[in-house]
Amino acid sequence: MTRIEALGIKVTYGYGRHAVDALKGIDIDFDDVRSLGIAGESGSGKSTLAKVLLGMVTPNEGRVLIDGRPMESLPKKGAGSRSRQVQMVFQDPTSSLNPRTNVGSTIAEAIIVNDIDCDRPKEVRRLLGLVGLDEAFAVRYPYQLSGGQKQRVAIARALACRPSVLVCDEPTSALDVSVQGAMLELLAKVRDEENLALAVITHNLDVVRALCDDVVVLNAGDIVERGSTAAVFDNPQHPYTRTLLDAVPRLRYQPFSAQPRPLPDALLK
Ligand SMILES: Nc1ncnc2c1ncn2[C@@H]1O[C@H](COP(=O)(O)OP(=O)(O)OP(=O)(O)O)[C@@H](O)[C@H]1O
Ligand SMILES: [Mg+2]
Numbered sequence: 001m002t003r004i005e006a007l008g009i010k011v012t013y014g015y016g017r018h019a020v021d022a023l024k025g026i027d028i029d030f031d032d033v034r035s036l037g038i039a040g041e042s043g044s045g046k047s048t049l050a051k052v053l054l055g056m057v058t059p060n061e062g063r064v065l066i067d068g069r070p071m072e073s074l075p076k077k078g079a080g081s082r083s084r085q086v087q088m089v090f091q092d093p094t095s096s097l098n099p100r101t102n103v104g105s106t107i108a109e110a111i112i113v114n115d116i117d118c119d120r121p122k123e124v125r126r127l128l129g130l131v132g133l134d135e136a137f138a139v140r141y142p143y144q145l146s147g148g149q150k151q152r153v154a155i156a157r158a159l160a161c162r163p164s165v166l167v168c169d170e171p172t173s174a175l176d177v178s179v180q181g182a183m184l185e186l187l188a189k190v191r192d193e194e195n196l197a198l199a200v201i202t203h204n205l206d207v208v209r210a211l212c213d214d215v216v217v218l219n220a221g222d223i224v225e226r227g228s229t230a231a232v233f234d235n236p237q238h239p240y241t242r243t244l245l246d247a248v249p250r251l252r253y254q255p256f257s258a259q260p261r262p263l264p265d266a267l268l269k
Helices: 046-054 103-113 120-130 135-139 147-160 177-193 205-211 229-234 239-246
Strands: 004-013 020-030 035-039 061-066 086-089 165-169 197-202 214-219 222-228
Touching: 004 046, 020 046, 020 222, 035 046, 035 205, 046 086, 046 165, 046 197, 086 147, 103 120, 103 135, 103 147, 120 135, 120 147, 120 177, 147 165, 147 177, 165 177, 177 197, 177 205, 197 205, 205 229, 214 229, 214 239, 222 229, 222 239
Parallel strands: 035 197, 035 214, 086 165, 165 197
Antiparallel strands: 004 020, 004 061, 214 222
């Protein structure tokens, strides 16, 4: 298992009066943790942290070590010139797929760019199967897919790079409620079958509960609480964590009225 350490990460966007301290010197050690939840409200710095782990944002201070080696020193391939070991599934699958490339080529490109040694057509079929898509999807284009199917293609493309860590930014928030559960099951399955570590960024604590062994809670660029998911949820120490837990919307059973309501007069005219 790969070890990822983010040490003293500080990120400031902009300068002077307009400077925003998105991360204020945080530490994360991703060792022995199969699945880490990064929770916090909007603007707390979650996506910034994901981008730092991916090498898309260079921190003003601090560094990211992968198996003890600075991220910058790792071999990089392809246009994005990022490390293959950390891959990301973005929040919005529509904008992360190329509309002109079919599903099979999207996955195959990731294999080619990263020089993965394999029987390519066979690997594309395996990955499609792994994410629960039929082989026939290989010739489909993004506009022919549902939101959930696009998300599955994005996951297959990320897995094609043979990462050690998969970072998912709000993996369910762009999806219909009816397929959110299936997406969580799929992520748990690929984590186990591909022997991956999973970092899940979300404001939805139910997602953390479903997928993550450990959790860090971010508030305004600082980690205010960390620990095992069970411990943090059962006995939150920080008032902010309690607020976040209380804010999880829950579906309440609304008794359905058998009495039809009269139509408004305006509709009857
Ligand atoms: N490129 C940027 N330039 C300037 N400020 C930025 C930039 N990206 C993010 N920020 C600011 O940094 C802070 C943290 O942003 P970030 O996107 O990491 O939050 P987040 O926790 O992912 O929020 P959300 O849940 O809404 O996605 C915010 O105040 C945001 O306005
Ligand atoms: Mg974000």
